[in-house]
Amino acid sequence: xxxxxxxxxxxxxxxxxxxxxxxxxxxxxxxxxxxxxxxxxxxxxxxxxxxxxxxxxxxxxxxxxxxxxxxxxxxxxxxxxxxxxxxxxxxxxxxxxxxxxxxxxxxxxxxxxxxxxxxxxxxxxxxxxxxxxxxxxxxxxxxxxxxxxxxxxxxxxxxxxxxxxxxxxxxxxxxxxxxxxxxxxxxxxxxxxxxxxxxxxxxxxxxxxxxxxxxxxxxxxxxxxxxxxxxxxxxxxxxxxxxxxxxxxxxxxxxxxxxxxxxxxxxxxxxxxxxxxxxxxxxxxxxxxxxxxxxxxxxxxxxxxxxxxxxxxxxxxxxxxxxxxxxxxxxxxxxxxxxxxxxxxxxxxxxxxxxxxxxxxxxxxxxxxxxxxxxxxxxxxxxxxxxxxxxxxxxxxxxxxxxxxxxxxxxxxxxxxxxxxxxxxxx
Numbered sequence: 001x002x003x004x005x006x007x008x009x010x011x012x013x014x015x016x017x018x019x020x021x022x023x024x025x026x027x028x029x030x031x032x033x034x035x036x037x038x039x040x041x042x043x044x045x046x047x048x049x050x051x052x053x054x055x056x057x058x059x060x061x062x063x064x065x066x067x068x069x070x071x072x073x074x075x076x077x078x079x080x081x082x083x084x085x086x087x088x089x090x091x092x093x094x095x096x097x098x099x100x101x102x103x104x105x106x107x108x109x110x111x112x113x114x115x116x117x118x119x120x121x122x123x124x125x126x127x128x129x130x131x132x133x134x135x136x137x138x139x140x141x142x143x144x145x146x147x148x149x150x151x152x153x154x155x156x157x158x159x160x161x162x163x164x165x166x167x168x169x170x171x172x173x174x175x176x177x178x179x180x181x182x183x184x185x186x187x188x189x190x191x192x193x194x195x196x197x198x199x200x201x202x203x204x205x206x207x208x209x210x211x212x213x214x215x216x217x218x219x220x221x222x223x224x225x226x227x228x229x230x231x232x233x234x235x236x237x238x239x240x241x242x243x244x245x246x247x248x249x250x251x252x253x254x255x256x257x258x259x260x261x262x263x264x265x266x267x268x269x270x271x272x273x274x275x276x277x278x279x280x281x282x283x284x285x286x287x288x289x290x291x292x293x294x295x296x297x298x299x300x301x302x303x304x305x306x307x308x309x310x311x312x313x314x315x316x317x318x319x320x321x322x323x324x325x326x327x328x329x330x331x332x333x334x335x336x337x338x339x340x341x342x343x344x345x346x347x348x349x350x351x352x353x354x355x356x357x358x359x360x361x362x363x364x365x366x367x368x369x370x371x372x373x374x375x376x377x378x379x380x381x382x383x384x385x386x387x388x389x390x391x392x393x394x395x396x397x398x399x400x401x402x403x404x405x406x407x408x409x410x411x412x413x414x415x416x417x418x419x420x421x422x423x424x425x426x427x
Contacts, residue, residue, distance in 0.1 A: 153311020
């Protein structure tokens with residue numbers, strides 16, 4: 001299980017054969033960008049009267065007028081950087097998962113994290129034979145997220161760490177345990193979704209893909225020193241203009257607007273922030289063909305984002321599920337991904353649903369689809385399988401929209417234990 005906080009996408013395109021492609025582990029640091037992190041700018045101090053945001057050369061000013069053609073529509077997706085307080089908590093919870101699985105692959109983990117100025121608390125249920133220095137795991141994760149100074153709201157060296165863990169309830173354990181891993185029951189009742197489409201090589205929606213890549217780029221230019229004024233927290237939002245093609249499939253036409261909020265040093269000007277973000281974050285990520293003279297840019301629209309991270313907003317595991325999944329496309333079941341071992345089908349089932357959706361689109365059975373799986377605690381087989389192609393089923397090999405669910409049940413063993421084995425989720 002990767003410590004990249006819980007995203008569901010994979011960068012490797014599924015195979016194009018009629019049967020299910022080779023079972024390859026979902027790479028959570030691929031098309032759904034690494035844990036992003038950033039705080040809501042509405043809470044930032046905007047008192048600097050001499051720091052009024054301006055529009056750099058080449059950046060279109062915002063307009064309240066809707067110039068979207070009648071035959072198109074706008075759809076927005078957001079993402080956050082790996083050091084956003086909520087994403088920091090996801091990362092810490094997953095660091096605990098990795099530490100346990102490394103020493104005891106059979107560990108049962110349900111670990112939540114909360115953070116605020118100068119403090120990190122983990123709580124939950126863990127049953128493992130491993131001896132884990134939880135405090136050190138937490139401090140290492142905080143350090144890697146860039147919080148190394150009290151001025152940033154959190155310092156891995158001095159922050160208060162509280163550990164409040166118990167063992168898994170024996171009532172839950174007895175319903176999951178089995179002699180063979182393939183027969184283990186689901187660790188909880190759950191409904192999960194997977195989505196895929198043809199908009200990008202990784203079969204992710206373009207609005208989501210660009211937003212997550214922009215957040216990843218924000219973290220990269222901080223870490224490699226390209227922009228020395230950037231601080232850990234940050235958030236991105238991309239609004240795409242879509243048109244419906246002849247087959248009824250939403251097709252990206254252009255980027256309507258980009259919003260980037262980047263935590264910054266006190267002394268940097270808004271003009272420099274805007275120019276640097278356009279040159280070093282937007283241009284390396286967003287294909288030029290989707291940008292035009294009507295594209296709107298809002299760079300740090302609050303005007304000031306010095307106070308960020310846990311100092312500005314408390315963080316909590318599981319509060320960025322749409323960032324972790326499909327940017328608002330498809331559906332979301334409600335259970336968080338991070339801080340859980342793979343017996344929890346909120347996580348493993350979500351990975352499997354994405355795997356199925358990606359396979360169906362890649363193999364040409366449909367142009368886009370959403371897959372729903374449901375599970376009952378203690379039972380191995382899913383209760384239901386549903387496939388919705390939004391009317392884009394191609395009828396390949398005689399398969400209709402109604403018959404795709406049965407095809408999935410034939411090609412994929414969706415027992416939690418089999419998902420764990422095929423996707424190697426005890427890494």
